[in-house]
Amino acid sequence: MTKKSPYIACDVAKYIIYLASKDLIGENKEREGVTNLKLQKILYFAQAYYLAKLKKPLFSDEITAWAYGPVVPNVYHAYKNHKNNPITADEDKSSISKEDKLIIQEVWNTFGGYSASRLVDIAHSHAPWKEAFKTTSQIITKDALSKYYVPLFNK
Numbered sequence: 001m002t003k004k005s006p007y008i009a010c011d012v013a014k015y016i017i018y019l020a021s022k023d024l025i026g027e028n029k030e031r032e033g034v035t036n037l038k039l040q041k042i043l044y045f046a047q048a049y050y051l052a053k054l055k056k057p058l059f060s061d062e063i064t065a066w067a068y069g070p071v072v073p074n075v076y077h078a079y080k081n082h083k084n085n086p087i088t089a090d091e092d093k094s095s096i097s098k099e100d101k102l103i104i105q106e107v108w109n110t111f112g113g114y115s116a117s118r119l120v121d122i123a124h125s126h127a128p129w130k131e132a133f134k135t136t137s138q139i140i141t142k143d144a145l146s147k148y149y150v151p152l153f154n155k
Contacts, residue, residue, distance in 0.1 A: 006056070006057040006058060006059045006060040007058065007059045007060070007095075007096060007100075008059055008060060008061060009043060009059040009060075009061035009072040009074065009075050010074060010075055010078055011059075011094050011095055011096060012043060012046065012058060012059050012094070012096065012104065013039055013043060013072075013075045013078070013079070014089065014092070014093050014094040015092060015094035015096050015101060015104055016034065016039060016042050016043065016046070016104065016108060017033065017034055017039065017087050017088065017089045018089045018091065018092040018093070018094065019104070019105060019108045019112070020032060020033050020034035020038075020039075020086075020087075020088075020108070020112065021033050021034075021088040021089050021090070032086060032088075033086030033087050033088035033089075034086060034087055034112075035082070035084055035085070035086055035087070035116055036075075036076060036079045036080060036082055036083075036084075036087065037068060037069075037084070037116040037120070038115075038116035038119060039075065039079065039087065040069065040070060040071045040072060040075065040076060041069055041070065041111070041116065041119035041120065041122075041123055042107065042108065042111055042112065042119070043059075043063070043070075043072050043075060044063055044069070044070035044072075044123060044140075045107055045110075045111050045119075046058050046104055046107045047059060047063060047142075047145060048128075048145045048148075048149040048153070049103070049106075049107050049149070049153055050103070051142055051145045051146040051149065051150075052145070052146060052149035052150045052152070052153040052154060053153050053154065054103075055146075057142055058100070058104075059072075061073075061074060061075070062139050062140075063139070063140045063145075064132070064137075064138045064139055064140065065128075065129050065132035065133035065135075065138040065139075065140055066138070068120050069119070069120040069123040069124060069129060070123050070128075070129055070140055126148060127144070127148050128140045128141075128144040128145050128148050128149075131144065132144065
């Protein structure tokens with residue numbers, strides 16, 4: 001049976017880390033992984049995709065507008081000890097449904113090839129981050145994500 005979203009963001013993050021770690025690169029066939037900065041942006045775009053295309057959130061956690069773009073605070077704190085180093089996972093420890101994994105993989109395939117700094121630039125150029133960054137709460141609402149990304153993701 002398929003679990004209905006929303007999930008918690010840490011569970012989604014585990015799956016994204018696994019996706020980022022699947023491919024072995026370089027002469028030593030090392031797992032590339034994903035930095036916390038890039039992970040935050042992928043979570044943001046995954047949430048935006050779900051809200052725009054599926055009309056429901058992927059995860060229940062709030063996203064906030066920080067200086068380097070959108071951040072899910074509890075995921076940031078869970079992985080901040082990695083600093084700028086890649087986070088890797090040898091196996092998928094998430095409890096995401098197969099159907100949702102396929103959708104998250106689509107988001108990864110779209111945005112995973114960009115560098116963290118490029119994803120920051122993209123997020124900074126979009127209204128949900130810009131507007132939330134100006135406020136005291138700095139929460140990027142699900143409504144703001146939906147309104148902005150529906151026309152972009154449904155072209």
